[in-house]
Amino acid sequence: MTKKDVLQIGMIGLGTVGTGVLRILEKNGEEIRHKLGVGLEVKRIAVRDPHKPREIEVDPSLIVDHPDHVVNDPDIDIVVEVMGGVDLARQAIARALENGKFVVTANKDLMAQHGLELLAIAKNQNRNIFYEASVAGGIPLIRPLKNSLAANHIEKVMGIVNGTTNYILTQMSCEGKEFSEALAEAQEKGFAEADPASDIEGLDASYKLAIIAALSFSSKIDMKDIFVEGITNVKLRDIRYAQELGYAIKLLAIGEETEEGLQLRVHPTLIPADHPLAAVANEFNAIFLEGDAVGEVMFYGPGAGSLPTGSAVCADIMDAARCLQHEVENGIVEATFGTKKVVPMEKQQSRFYLRLKAKDEPGVFASLATAFGETKVSLDMIIQKRSDAETAEIVLVTHGVSEGNFQKALDTIEAMPAIRSINAILRVIE
C-alpha cells in the first residue's frame, strides 16, 4: 500500500445511520482531513431502491443497486455497512474483506451472531472490522474496551443499552404512566418502532450484551446462553414500590465473570436510586463497567439516532483510514477469543423483589416467612399494605439466592391456600 491523498469509501445502505454518516462527512470533512492527514470521499452507495426519495441530497452517479458494486470496486478502500439485516450484510462484509478492504459496520445483529467469524476472515486478510456503532450508538464503548481499559480484567458490565425501553420506564417512573400508555407515546415520538417486540422483549439488548461480553471477557458468546426477560410485565405499581424501597427499575444487560463462569442476562432490574445508572433517563443509554484496576466507570450518551450513530461510524472510518495511512495492515488488537463456561440461569444468584396478594388473616405472614425460611431464602425488606377488606398486598425483597432455590420457594408459596396471587417477580442488584 502506498499513502494516498484521498481514501475512497463505499457505503452499503442509506437509511437513518447512513444519512448521518454522509452529513457528518460533509459538515466536518475539513476537520477530519486535518486530523487524519488524508481526505475521505464517498465513491459509491449501494441501496435497495435507487429511486426511493431520500432525506439527503446525493449525487445520483454514486448510487448503485447492489452491494456487489461496492465490495468489488477495486478503488474502494473502506466499506461501510449500514443497511442492517444479517444474511446479505454478512455476505457483503465477507466479500469486502476478501477483496482486501477495511470494513466498518453498525450492525449489532450481525456482530452478535457472526462477529467472530467475520473477525477471523479479517485477520486472515490482514484487515479489520470496526463496529463501535453496533452497541450504544454514539457512546464510545468498543474502543475503550479494546484500548483504554485493556490493562484491566473486566469483572462486570451492566448496561442500559436499549433507548426504547429506557424511555418507557422513565415515563412510567416520572410521569406515572402505565406501560401501554408509555409505549404508545414512545412510538409517537419515534423512540419505539411500530413493531416494538425486539426492544420491549429484551432481544435487542441481548444482542448488544453478546457483543459487549465477548470483548469484556475475551470469550465467544452464544446468544442462547443469555437469559432474556423484557419489560412488558413491569407495572407502574412495582415502580412505585421500588421507589418506596429506594430503587429505580431499569432494563439492564448484565455480564459478569465469576469463579463459576460467565453470567449473562437481560431483565428489568431494581437498582439503588443513587446508582449512576439510575439517573440515566429517557432514550439515553449508559454502560457501567467494573475493572480490577480502574474500579467503576460509566459511559453515558445517546444510544441511537442518525448523527450519534453516524458519529461512531465516522470514528471507525477514521480508524480504518489511520490503519491504511500508517500501513498497519492488521489492526486487530482483540485477544483471541476463548470459550468460557457459562453459569446456567438456575444457578445464578439474584436478589428478588416479589409482590403478592394474601388473605388478610392472622398467621399468613408467619407461614409465608416459614416457607421462605425452609427453602433457605432470607428476607431483606418487607412492605405489607391492606388491599381490600380481606386482602393484604405484600412486597418482599430477598437476600441473594439462586434462581433455582427461589423457584422452589415460589412453588411452595403458590401452593399455600392463603396466597391469592403472585403479581410481580423482579430481580434486584446493589
Added chain:
Amino acid sequence: MTKKDVLQIGMIGLGTVGTGVLRILEKNGEEIRHKLGVGLEVKRIAVRDPHKPREIEVDPSLIVDHPDHVVNDPDIDIVVEVMGGVDLARQAIARALENGKFVVTANKDLMAQHGLELLAIAKNQNRNIFYEASVAGGIPLIRPLKNSLAANHIEKVMGIVNGTTNYILTQMSCEGKEFSEALAEAQEKGFAEADPASDIEGLDASYKLAIIAALSFSSKIDMKDIFVEGITNVKLRDIRYAQELGYAIKLLAIGEETEEGLQLRVHPTLIPADHPLAAVANEFNAIFLEGDAVGEVMFYGPGAGSLPTGSAVCADIMDAARCLQHEVENGIVEATFGTKKVVPMEKQQSRFYLRLKAKDEPGVFASLATAFGETKVSLDMIIQKRSDAETAEIVLVTHGVSEGNFQKALDTIEAMPAIRSINAILRVIE
C-alpha cells in the same frame, strides 16, 4: 525497528501511581501479553531515594537514583514518567524522546504547561507521548477525544475533574456539613492533601481543563486564559438554597467554543438537579461533552487513586507497545494545534446566583429590582426570607448576562443604603 518478544519499560517515579502500574503489570501481565502479542518488562525504576521503604516489593537491582539512567538506557523502549513536578520531568521526557523512546506520562501540570512543546519534540522524533492518566485518572477521556469522537466538532466540555472538591461538596450537600468540616474529613480519609490549596482553589482543575480544552478545540491553551475560582467560599446555606431552586452545586471546569472565541473557566456552579453531572458523588469524576454529531456524552469514574490511574498509564503503555509492534513510528494523531481566540472573562455570559441581606422595609425589593433592570440584568428566580426582625435574606437568580454587566449591577446594589451585605455570588448553568 524489528519486532521484539518483550518490550522494556523504564519508570521514573514510584509513588502512588507508579506502585499501581507495577501491581497491574504483575497481576494482569499474562492477559496483557495475550492482547498485545508482546510481553512488557520493567527494566529500571528511577526514584529520588533508593533506600525509602516502599509499599510494594521491587527487585532492588531495578532501582536507580536518577532519571538519566532510565532515559539514556538504550534497551528501554517505553519511558513511563510518574514522578510529577514540572522541570525535572520535562527534561527527562524531552531526553527520552530525543533518545527515540515512546513516553507515557500521568503529569497534568507538565502537560498543561508544556504539553505542546513535548508533543512537537515527539513528532520530530517520530515518537509519541501518551497522557491519558494526566486527566481524570482511570476514566478514558484523552483517547475518546482523539478517536471515538474525532469526527465531531466539540462544542462544549464540562467536567468534575477534581475528586477532593467533589467529595467536599457532596458531604456538604448530603450530610449537611460546612466547608471546613467536610475538608477536615476529606483529609482524614485521604481524599484531600495536607495542603489542599491547589485542589480547593481550583488550580488542579484548571490544569486538567487546559489539557481537555486543547484536545477538544484543537487549540493551544494558555493557563492565564482560564478563569479560576475555587470552592472555599461555598456555604452550606447556598447549597440548601440551590437545592430549593432545583440545583446542585459542583466545581466545574468548563470549556466552550462560541462564535466569539473560546470560553475557559473553573468555578463552583449551580447545575440542574437532573443533569447527569449532578449525580456524580464524592471522589468520583465525570466529563460531559457536547459534540455536533454525537450530542451529549459523559464519561464517569474514579479520577484518582493508585490502581485507577495505573489503569490509564498501563493502557497508554499498551498503545505505545502497539506502535512499536506495528512499526508505526509516529503515532501522533492530534490535529496540529492552532491558536484560537479566547473570550475575556468580563465578556463571557453567565447566569448568576446572588444571596444578600437587606433591610426588611417597604420598597427595598423594588429598588433592588430597579437597579438590576437599569443595568439590563433580568431576574429569573427569587426567594425572600426573613432573617431577623429587621433584615430579609434575598436570593436571586438572573438570566444570562455578561460578567462585566453583572459586575456593574453589583456595584450599584452594593452602594444602596438598604443593602446590608452581599453574601454569595455563584454562577448557574442549565
